[in-house]
Amino acid sequence: MKPTGATRSFPLLLLTLLLVSFSEANHAALRCGTSLVSEDAWPYEVEKLCGKPDYVAIYPTAAVPGLGVVQTEEHWYYNPGPQRFIRKLTFRNGKLTRIDNLGYGFHTPSKARCSPSTLRHTTNEYELVARCGEPASKRVEWALPTQRKRTETWQVLQPVYVQHWLYDFSSNQFPQVVTLENGLVVDVESRPE
Template structure:
């Protein structure tokens, strides 16, 4: 009996030590770690949002994405999924919060905007922004997880949302597909 218990314990510990696989069941198939972007697209469809995390400048092709995140919203009955690709191959599947109805909230308020949200969640809560500017940060940007901040000079997007007859505005900064800062501003006549 002790031998059986010992073997069972070793088997369980060995299973826990194995690296987690990036498997995801989609409508048209299962995707696994190492699958190509085209295979994932065929199985899961086009993502709701694609975020280029890192790219390399080449002489022939210009900027080539090296690391991307595809954000999927599978609806209110499932969780959102964030698929990371390294050099065109699926490297990680992260489960996000519960999905949402595809219609944006027509009564989005400034309080609906918060740091840590994915780009997909932001679009779900408030819809398309009034404007989008692509910029290079002029100061370090706080990271959402523990660790050093993103350094000066990180590519970012700044989204503008207008509230209250366009007199009250919020600027939302996104880095790597996540909201890292929200600033308030008033329209000046």
């Protein structure tokens, strides 16, 4: 009996499915030494296996009028240095819900040296604080995201936590306002006085 096209492509299909499932499982896990931390882990478990994070930011994610903030989200950043990716871990309700790669890590300077050019090359809140220190002032608000997700027939718009960080430089440079959405830098602009 001669093999048909369907029987010849079956091993290829099986291999493809295995690779896709492996890559999805790999995306949802964080390797710390010889241990693997996966989604649904407790913050205690992550810290025990991976050590203290380099930076932690806590955001309100739900508020009830009269009660105030009723739910928060934590972002933990791990910077393994310039040879590996910075990892951002998101915790909701006390469990790890998301692990993101944010680009290559870097050596943390002993003293923050910042310029408008440095601000324009940062991608997230951890990198801002590590390279430039805390801002002179902050504003926060809830707003619609600048990146809108589309479905086939309607748009899904979820409000995001937006921060505006003001960095004031020497007298011969304009202050700079960095806009972050859920901890990621989305804009940097000069603020003429």
